[in-house]
Amino acid sequence: MSSEVEEMSANSIKLLAGNSHPELAEAISRRLGIQLSKVGVYQYSNKETSVTIGESIRDEDVYIIQTGTGQQEINDFLMELLIMIHACKVASVRRVTAVIPNFPYARQDKKDKSRAPITAKLVANLLQTAGCDHVITMDLHASQIQGFFRIPVDNLYAEPSILNYIKTKTDLKNAILVSPDAGGAKRVAALADKLDLYFALIHKERQKANEVSRMVLVGDVKGKSCLLIDDMADTCGTLVKATSTLMDHGAKEVIAIVSHGIFSGDAREKLKNSRLSRIVSTNTVPVDLDSDIYDQIDISPTLAEAIRRLHNGESVSYLFANAPV
Amino acid sequence: MGEIVIFGGDSHPELVKMICDNLAIHSSKVQMGKFSNGETSVSVRESVREKDVYVIQSGCGHVNDTFMELLILISACKTASASRVTAVMPYFCYSRQPDIPYTNKGAPLISRTSEERSDEFNKSLSTGLTTRKPGAESPFEGPESSIRSDGGRSEDSKPSSSSSNSTSNSDGIKKSVSFSRIPVIADGKDAGSTKADAGELFNAQNAGYKLWVAQAGTLIANLLTTAGADHVITMDLHDPQFQGFFDISVDNLYCKPLAQKHIQFGIPNYKEAVIVSPDAGGAKRATSIADALKLSFALIHKERRSQLLKGPPGATLSSGGTFSTNPKPLVSHLHSADMHPSNSASKYVQTTMLVGDVRNKVCIIVDDLVDTSYTITRAAKLLKDQGASKVYALITHGIFSGDALSRIRQSAIDKLIVSNTVPQHETVAYLGKDKVDVMDVSRIFAEAIRRVHNGESISMLFEHGW
Numbered sequence: 001m002s003s004e005v006e007e008m009s010a011n012s013i014k015l016l017a018g019n020s021h022p023e024l025a026e027a028i029s030r031r032l033g034i035q036l037s038k039v040g041v042y043q044y045s046n047k048e049t050s051v052t053i054g055e056s057i058r059d060e061d062v063y064i065i066q067t068g069t070g071q072q073e074i075n076d077f078l079m080e081l082l083i084m085i086h087a088c089k090v091a092s093v094r095r096v097t098a099v100i101p102n103f104p105y106a107r108q109d110k111k112d113k114s115r116a117p118i119t120a121k122l123v124a125n126l127l128q129t130a131g132c133d134h135v136i137t138m139d140l141h142a143s144q145i146q147g148f149f150r151i152p153v154d155n156l157y158a159e160p161s162i163l164n165y166i167k168t169k170t171d172l173k174n175a176i177l178v179s180p181d182a183g184g185a186k187r188v189a190a191l192a193d194k195l196d197l198y199f200a201l202i203h204k205e206r207q208k209a210n211e212v213s214r215m216v217l218v219g220d221v222k223g224k225s226c227l228l229i230d231d232m233a234d235t236c237g238t239l240v241k242a243t244s245t246l247m248d249h250g251a252k253e254v255i256a257i258v259s260h261g262i263f264s265g266d267a268r269e270k271l272k273n274s275r276l277s278r279i280v281s282t283n284t285v286p287v288d289l290d291s292d293i294y295d296q297i298d299i300s301p302t303l304a305e306a307i308r309r310l311h312n313g314e315s316v317s318y319l320f321a322n323a324p325v
Numbered sequence: 326m327g328e329i330v331i332f333g334g335d336s337h338p339e340l341v342k343m344i345c346d347n348l349a350i351h352s353s354k355v356q357m358g359k360f361s362n363g364e365t366s367v368s369v370r371e372s373v374r375e376k377d378v379y380v381i382q383s384g385c386g387h388v389n390d391t392f393m394e395l396l397i398l399i400s401a402c403k404t405a406s407a408s409r410v411t412a413v414m415p416y417f418c419y420s421r422q423p424d425i426p427y428t429n430k431g432a433p434l435i436s437r438t439s440e441e442r443s444d445e446f447n448k449s450l451s452t453g454l455t456t457r458k459p460g461a462e463s464p465f466e467g468p469e470s471s472i473r474s475d476g477g478r479s480e481d482s483k484p485s486s487s488s489s490n491s492t493s494n495s496d497g498i499k500k501s502v503s504f505s506r507i508p509v510i511a512d513g514k515d516a517g518s519t520k521a522d523a524g525e526l527f528n529a530q531n532a533g534y535k536l537w538v539a540q541a542g543t544l545i546a547n548l549l550t551t552a553g554a555d556h557v558i559t560m561d562l563h564d565p566q567f568q569g570f571f572d573i574s575v576d577n578l579y580c581k582p583l584a585q586k587h588i589q590f591g592i593p594n595y596k597e598a599v600i601v602s603p604d605a606g607g608a609k610r611a612t613s614i615a616d617a618l619k620l621s622f623a624l625i626h627k628e629r630r631s632q633l634l635k636g637p638p639g640a641t642l643s644s645g646g647t648f649s650t651n652p653k654p655l656v657s658h659l660h661s662a663d664m665h666p667s668n669s670a671s672k673y674v675q676t677t678m679l680v681g682d683v684r685n686k687v688c689i690i691v692d693d694l695v696d697t698s699y700t701i702t703r704a705a706k707l708l709k710d711q712g713a714s715k716v717y718a719l720i721t722h723g724i725f726s727g728d729a730l731s732r733i734r735q736s737a738i739d740k741l742i743v744s745n746t747v748p749q750h751e752t753v754a755y756l757g758k759d760k761v762d763v764m765d766v767s768r769i770f771a772e773a774i775r776r777v778h779n780g781e782s783i784s785m786l787f788e789h790g791w
Contacts (some may be wrong), residue, residue: 019507042510045727046696047388048419048512051539071363075393076507082548087539105364117401122552126396129551130544235361265361280453 011060011094013311016053018066019236020077021286023086024101027300032308041080049076051083053091062093063136063307068104069285071264078104078123082130088133097134097209097310099303101284102260107232109148124148125256136306138284138299139231139259146199154316156306158282159187160323161297163194165280166227169295170255176224178254180242188229200226200292202242215245222250233258233281236267240274253277261287301325327376327408327777332369332398334382337393339416340767341381343692347771352381357394365390367397373407379774381559383467384418385724385747392418392545396552403553411556411777412549413770415746416722419541421563421694468659546570558773560766561693561721578773579611579787580693580721580744583764585617587742588689591762592717598687599623599713603704611691623681623688625704677707684712690738694722698729702736709737722746730755 005035014037017025029036038054056143066081088096104208107118110225128151137154140146146153164168166172177199180187191223200219226246233239233256254276261281263271271279271293280295281287287296301324309316331352345352354370380402382395402410439592464507523564539608542564549557550573557571560578568575588595601613601623608624615622695701695718699756705716723743725733733741734756743749744764753761768784776783 041507043507043511045728046724047386048387049507049541051541052536053539054536056534069363070506071359071361072459073506075365075387075389076361078393079389080507083539083544084539086544088543090539108364111404113368115373115401115405117367117369117396117397118404119364119400122396122400124550129547221726262362264363293524 014057014060014062014093014306015307016062016088018064018077018080018084020069020073020080021065021101021283023286024067024300024303026061027097027283027298028304028307030063031300031304032074039084041084043076049079049083051080051087053084053087055092057088058092059094061095061097061311062088063097063099063274064088065101065303066100067285068102068106069262074104078126082126084131085127085130095133096131097136098132099136099307101138101282101299101303102262103137103140103145106145109142109145120145120192121148134310136303136310138282138303141231141297154306154310156302156316157320158197158284158297158299158302159191160319160321161282161299162229162259163191163300165257165295165297165325166191166195170227172197174223174225174252175227176219176221177228178202178219178221178228178242178246180228180230180238181202184230187231192230202245204238204241215241217245217249220249221246221302224251226251226254227255228254230256230258231266232260232262233279235265236261236263236270236274238268239276239279243276247275255280259279260284261289263287263289281308299323327374329774330371330373330376331774332376332378332380332402333393334380334391336386336394337381337383337415337745339748340383340475340712340745340770343765343767343776344381344413344771347377347768348775355398357398365393365421367394367647369398369401369405373402373405375406375408377400378407378410379413379778381413381770382413382745383415384420385416388418396548399549399552399554409555410553411558411774412554413558413774415770416724417545417559417562417567417764419545420567447592460570484786514735542567543570549573554668556777558770558777560744560769563693576773576777576783578766578767578769578783580746580764580766581617581745582692582786582788583741583766583769584719584721585614585761587719587764588614590620591742592687592689594687596620598689598717599624599681599683601681601683601688601690601708603690603692603700607692610693614691620689621681623679623683625677625679625707627677677703679707679711683708685714685715687715687721689717693721694724695720695743696724696726696729696731698725698736702738705737715739718744720744722748723752725752728748734760 013034015029015034016037016039019041040052042050044050079113085096102307105123111118138156139158140155143155146155175197177188177192177197179185179201181204188199200221203216205214221259228242239256246254255278256276257280259282279293282297282299302319305324306319333352335357356368357544358366360366366594377711380398383393399410557575560579560581568577597623599614600611603606603625605626612622690704701718708716717740718738719742721744740760742762744766746766749763773783773786
């Protein structure tokens with residue numbers, strides 16, 4: 001076995017990036033000290049995607065960085081990723097790893113109504129069909145999505161980076177962690193344990209997707225600096241409502257911290273008019289918010305370190321609890 | 326097999342309705358939409374348990390969106406226990422992937438939508454012309470195409486001459502593509518924008534590596550199978566070999582019987598007409614129609630090869646019986662001299678030749694797919710130059726992306742005959758009813774669906790049409 005490994009010629013990391021998040025790709029590439037490989041990913045005038053790989057990648061260890069984002073382009077980005085993976089496979093690479101910080105369609109993960117599509121499973125199948133050998137992602141909406149794959153999936157956590165942020169950038173003594181829904185209670189409780197803070201919970205009754213009706217607060221937030229923790233902020237309906245609920249219950253200030261800041265629809269306006277004093281997200285997706293209300297946590301070191309460890313065959317468990325500095 | 330259920334995607338509702346009318350059934354309720362974060366949402370409103378499901382979605386419009394819609398719908402039906410799901414794709418997207426078009430400087434034709442992105446992509450793409458598959462002719466032509474020299478286009482508000490377009494190029498593209506993160510390969514008009522970058526793009530650092538464009542065909546076939554499609558019905562695949570990419574059964578219907586009928590009944594004095602293939606790749610398709618109708622045949626051949634140019638720049642390349650279209654062969658310097666000093670005499674020569682006689686004849690250009698329309702408008706111009714009395718264009722899939730329609734309006738094409746595998750409202754509205762004839766393929770598809778559902782042979786549709 002070991003002799004077999006030795007016989008294989010050494011290969012190196014090739015970083016490829018789609019059009020979804022060039023800044024993140026750039027950050028990962030800087031962190032690893034590896035230039036992004038030349039690729040041309042374009043759209044023909046008939047809206048079909050065209051991929052050109054600008055250098056030889058034969059027998060290399062390829063990492064394609066593409067995140068799920070864009071209100072208009074999300075399917076374009078997904079097709080870009082699939083075609084790039086396929087192109088790499090056709091070009092005889094040794095291994096293709098899709099680095100998908102924000103997994104698209106992660107919320108379509110169950111048949112919650114009759115005949116509802118399980119699109120997350122479909123996306124998993126599409127990635128494997130295209131030839132993906134490994135997936136690196138971050139804070140999956142439901143970690144069970146890993147089970148949709150027959151290939152290894154490394155679901156990294158933004159938590160260590162978020163912990164660092166809370167420790168350094170917030171008023172820790174007077175803080176309380178708040179989960180905006182019951183589903184996130186576990187995540188927030190774990191975080192509260194690590195920070196040795198109290199936590200509160202908001203229970204929401206949801207009638208339709210992207211719509212929130214009534215909110216009930218469990219716990220005391222009077223005079224506290226509330227840290228609202230969620231895995232994703234999309235239309236921000238939940239966050240804004242939770243903020244008013246907290247402020248109505250006498251909170252001193254509310255800071256929202258999310259892993260994936262999608263901020264679609266009229267989220268910008270909603271946030272501007274809300275009583276939130278700050279909104280913080282990681283850079284798994286590109287965010288376009290004014291810096292007076294928005295703060296960003298850079299998770300490119302975690303992704304870069306995961307790529308490095310994966311390439312060298314080292315364990316990535318370390319990253320589940322620690323953020324590389 | 327359970328009863329038949331038909332779902333229509335968002336791409337072509339009229340065709341869905343017509344197919345259903347032909348089958349005397351209603352299409353089943355399905356709701357397509359988007360979540361606010363852009364993800365496609367599909368909800369199937371009727372039971373499909375143990376049913377024979379047909380999903381109709383053409384690969385047009387915003388292709389990646391419609392294709393994802395199709396995949397999600399197929400997989401939703403599969404998880405909802407449909408007994409069989411058939412994807413009906415009148416136009417099969419990604420079945421033909423042209424090479425990246427190059428300007429005469431050798432830079433790919435890309436419109437930059439924002440400055441910073443452009444820098445990045447200048448860096449990201451280096452070197453070289455792509456290999457060109459023989460027969461697979463790119464419809465993209467650089468600004469050097471002969472149609473550009475056509476004088477009678479001054480009514481067009483957009484600049485049409487390649488020399489003057491560098492200032493206003495990006496506006497037109499921004500209009501058609503409302504979002505900005507994906508760079509767009511523009512059609513030839515925008516060549517000016519990339520001219521300045523050509524040198525930068527040509528820092529050929531990785532010598533020996535030939536740039537290639539990923540062909541998505543196999544992938545698309547596999548994705549459909551993965552989503553759960555059991556059967557595919559489509560029409561006039563660009564490459565018949567495409568059928569072999571699938572592990573499931575594929576029925577490739579032909580528009581040919583319908584096209585023949587349109588020639589016989591729609592073109593006065595059709596027996597005197599000449600069938601013309603606009604490129605060598607389509608010769609087989611065109612000859613089969615010519616043979617069936619006992620018409621004569623002509624072929625347009627486009628040559629683009631690197632060779633040492635002998636003689637003065639005005640020299641033409643012609644051999645016995647062929648005509649050179651362009652009084653001046655299109656010569657372009659591929660590399661600037663300092664990069665390839667030894668190679669500086671090498672020029673790219675492009676000539677277009679017509680094989681066959683069309684003088685005073687009615688010409689029918691036959692092609693399976695028209696996208697940017699460069700090939701077909703250039704062909705029409707050439708035919709008129711060679712004395713054709715009238716030029717028809719007979720097309721199965723009319724995508725007409727970018728400025729294709731305005732180009733066709735100004736071209737020498739007298740009449741366009743196109744099928745409705747892709748919605749043709751805009752075409753009719755833009756070119757006028759008397760300039761466009763739409764062939765209705767819904768009967769062919771309806772009959773194919775009926776036969777597939779009943780387990781009957783569909784070979785008869787190949788021969789006689791419907």
